[in-house]
Amino acid sequence: MADRPPARIGYLGSQQDQTNIENLLAQSVTDGYDFVVLPLSKPRLRERIQQQISASAISRLPQASATQLLDSDVNITTLGAATRAWIEPDSKDDLAASISKEILHREIEYASYCGIPHIILPAPKRRHRIVQYAQALKSALGCSTHAQVSVHLPISEEDFQSSPTLEKTIQSDPLSLWEVWNTIRSVCDYHPRLSVALQIPPRLPVNPVVLNRWFTEPIKALVISSNTFLSNAKGFPVLSKTHQLMITRFMALNPFVILQDTDTLERNGGKLSYLQYIRYLHRSIPPSTATERFTAGYQDFLQTPLQPLMDNLESMTYEVFEKDPVKYSLYEKAIHKALSARPKNGLVIVAVVGAGRGPLVTCTLRAARELGRTIELFAIEKNPNAFVTLQRRKAEEWGERVQLVRSDIRSWDPPILVDILISELLGSFGDNELSPECIDGAQRVLNPDRGISIPASYTAHITPIMTPKLYANISKYTAPSPYDTPYVVLLTAFDSLSNETAQIWEFQHPNLSIVPENLKDNVHNRRSGKASFHVGDAGVVHGIAGYFEAVLYGDIELSIRPNSIDKKNKDMISWFPIFFPLKTPIYVPQNCDIQVMFWRETDGRKVWYEWIVEVFMNVTGSDGFMTGRKIKISMSDLHNAGGKGSHIGM
């Protein structure tokens, strides 16, 4: 609980509440609310404007005045504000639309002047005029420098009775309201102060795609009407189990909760019982797991991938990764198995390359002890700082069984050929921290007949994802090519567009076909791969999520691929996914194929990735079946061509 911010709960006030705002706010604090949402303008403004519209008189728009807007001189920090439903920048009537736009500007300017932190906007009313609505909203956003503006939207058309604001689509589409939002925020260019106030309906949508989709979006408020509550046996308001689950999930986004119509439905416990119930619900969210605590703060946090070959890691970084409860146990199993595979009485030469602060040295010593094998163990490390730790541990723990070598593994000249070469150079994409180049450079120390590399092989896997939050964050970066860089990130507010991931390439070790020149030109470590993903529901591709799988030795495998994570691997904390963004998000209509191509390029001095996305629409016949024909509808840029935005130095 301690790691979760307190719930912020308020209610949607009515016209009448405007009369004495100071008293109202004082009462709401006493009642235990955190804020109140009130209409921004008073009924008189509407009257005046409607007169003008009916008279086709655009000559002069009413100015904000005390009689027309909220009072500005109350203590307003606990106040949200809602612009009025009669403001229709998407009106069919050009004059009404133009005036609405102007009023919207003035209301937001005024709210901003009053210091109101959060403004709720009514949903657009006309599906064919959403772009107009969005264009008006975009310019209105410029009228404030700080106010958060949320568009009040129902979850889906299934919830239409409760929010009859928008015309229905012809074919009822569970994502049609998300599509409305997607158009608005695209036109508004993923504006950082634009968000959604999501109306929680009495009946939640059946299709899980709908909630998953909203979960990726900037939900700044949940609006819950009293009629969404059930009555429990004692007549107190409660939410259904599915509502509880849904709200608990969305609480992770830390939204405001806005109660609506608490006066109109009579329940036991009075109108405050709704507030008390939501507070109770928030308190009863189960506490975080150990893994959740470890990863807290990393959700959707974009990190540049490590470059262990070029940079020296800090002790803290080693410390963090050594805590992984799963990874080193799997490594130890693999080492155990590899040692078992050697003749019982012979000496086994083992080298841990990139030993860091020594966790794999410990694993190896333990496995050898368990098996009663005699080993000679070399620990190679280039980082002079980590080497100090190794020296200390050798002196205090390991003794003469371990020989320390301070060297880049690619230039180490061992006194004897090695039987087992152990390394932990895998990145989130497998090869992205140059594991192939390092092991290639070290394999000349390996016994060519019987030498084993742990890991023995690894593969890179991809899937296209929707993640407006990461896109919006990257778009704020001022670096020259922020879209030509992969990021390591604990993907949280994202939606998989496909249920599948696809393997695009593999590396195997040792690679006996390479010749010495290859260590310079590195051409044998070039790869390219292509994968196609079927996407049933409409969405937006913001980039490609990348994962890896590795065979450490024999049947001991390691995977961060979401589909393959079993119970054991689940708590592995060493790797977050890697994310390859797209410069321009690509809209994908329903029933399309997303084709992704990846290249791993090298010029002998550095390694980089290039990626490109194409979208093809599957043509269905009038019978609704696919015809097999595909029409290309869009293509991304070729990202990071020539390594212009990112590379890994060899």
Added chain:
Amino acid sequence: MADRPPARIGYLGSQQDQTNIENLLAQSVTDGYDFVVLPLSKPRLRERIQQQISASAISRLPQASATQLLDSDVNITTLGAATRAWIEPDSKDDLAASISKEILHREIEYASYCGIPHIILPAPKRRHRIVQYAQALKSALGCSTHAQVSVHLPISEEDFQSSPTLEKTIQSDPLSLWEVWNTIRSVCDYHPRLSVALQIPPRLPVNPVVLNRWFTEPIKALVISSNTFLSNAKGFPVLSKTHQLMITRFMALNPFVILQDTDTLERNGGKLSYLQYIRYLHRSIPPSTATERFTAGYQDFLQTPLQPLMDNLESMTYEVFEKDPVKYSLYEKAIHKALSARPKNGLVIVAVVGAGRGPLVTCTLRAARELGRTIELFAIEKNPNAFVTLQRRKAEEWGERVQLVRSDIRSWDPPILVDILISELLGSFGDNELSPECIDGAQRVLNPDRGISIPASYTAHITPIMTPKLYANISKYTAPSPYDTPYVVLLTAFDSLSNETAQIWEFQHPNLSIVPENLKDNVHNRRSGKASFHVGDAGVVHGIAGYFEAVLYGDIELSIRPNSIDKKNKDMISWFPIFFPLKTPIYVPQNCDIQVMFWRETDGRKVWYEWIVEVFMNVTGSDGFMTGRKIKISMSDLHNAGGKGSHIGM
């Protein structure tokens, strides 16, 4: 003829020509060729590589060497080079593709080292691997800093016999080869050194869309095989009438002409007769018209629209526009008509607002003289420099009939109400030089009962266009928002995606509904408009072309809209179209609707345009008929939101 650069004609040499390049080049100069294109590598290189591929040995790629490549020590300035058809970066075989890519790099590096200015690349062979081909090409372009690289492509699949390089599409699509090129140059990001060597087939495509499309592209070479020529009565090679027309048209792009297989087909006049015929053809292109001469150098040249309200025009600018043979004649007709409409014996008060150097003053005086009317004429001009010219002309030509007023027309206080207010403030989009704001500001001097404005009304018209050249040019601009700015440009290398233009808004003068406050807030001059365009063939939208039409007075109209230009308006030189670019080009599959929305926004201090494009695909049933269903497939950014990239100061 003098304004046209000389033709540059060469021929495609063969393997055998590589043996003594120095002699070969000397002979070709004697023969009258401007250059020779030779294969870059010798057959030995191919043998060696094919051995490697068959042995799956990627260990070491052959280095460029004297025995494998062209000699570098010949005088090579008249040499083009062709990489070999057996280089297949789009090979199905990963190893062959990777080696081809490496060879391509080395060949282009080597050609660049030799100073070869132009490299021809064989077309891709596999439709499903065009992106691979393009990715390889993009990195190869980085291997030279100056060489022009042309992809050798047939015009269309109809020409398949003559260039059997690429698999046919299932449904023969006349634009399928253009689609191949479009993918290549999109992946290569409109690279300035990437172009097309277009193969001219014996039978030209029937569909005019195909040639129009290629005409928009960077065609740097035309490749004409001897079998494309006919024999005339004397047995000499000639081209068909349609070929002549086509080549004459493409000569405007100033391409190299590369003759092919001139040895293999025996004609009268020998192999040089082809060269002589092309020289003859080039000489016989008809000389430019007066309008062409006037506009020479302006083709596809991007200009920032004039801001006559904020800037003072230079005398040369006036000079240029006063030369228009059509515009002032139409104005004079309109003035004539407006004067005729007034009672015969009364005095007519006329004001020319924004008189410049006085062309409309002269027109007005002439019309009044012809009609025998008495007028009092005010010439108002704010530009102090132009005013000097007006003063001189009053002294020398006009005398007391004309009163000069140095003032902004919006603050002129006339001694008497005006009957006819004449202005020439129309921009390419009608209102884009703030004609509405200026005339509004001046109309208070107009007699409210019978006052006439010339122009009386004007409308803005749009159509989406494809123009890769302009897109590529704008993409090089380093200004902060080059895509949020409209440009005035003589559109030349462009293709209309639709046959239609659509009107999006209108202004009428005088506008009697405005009140004094409007001159400050200007809200009445806000406009928005929406238009939908059906697009039959696949293409790319790079932006929106804008035009205007105006009613000067009565039935005297002025139009720069391409569909409405009659014989008279054709020679009007005062206005080029206006072009509103898109930040990211949008691919449009066949049978789509492009929906364009425009806004004219104002905050009382400035005026700006915003624009956005959406693409919808029309769903056809299995019977091939449209179902009426439309699926949104893409949307552009909202351009110039809030005027962030461009505005016109009031």
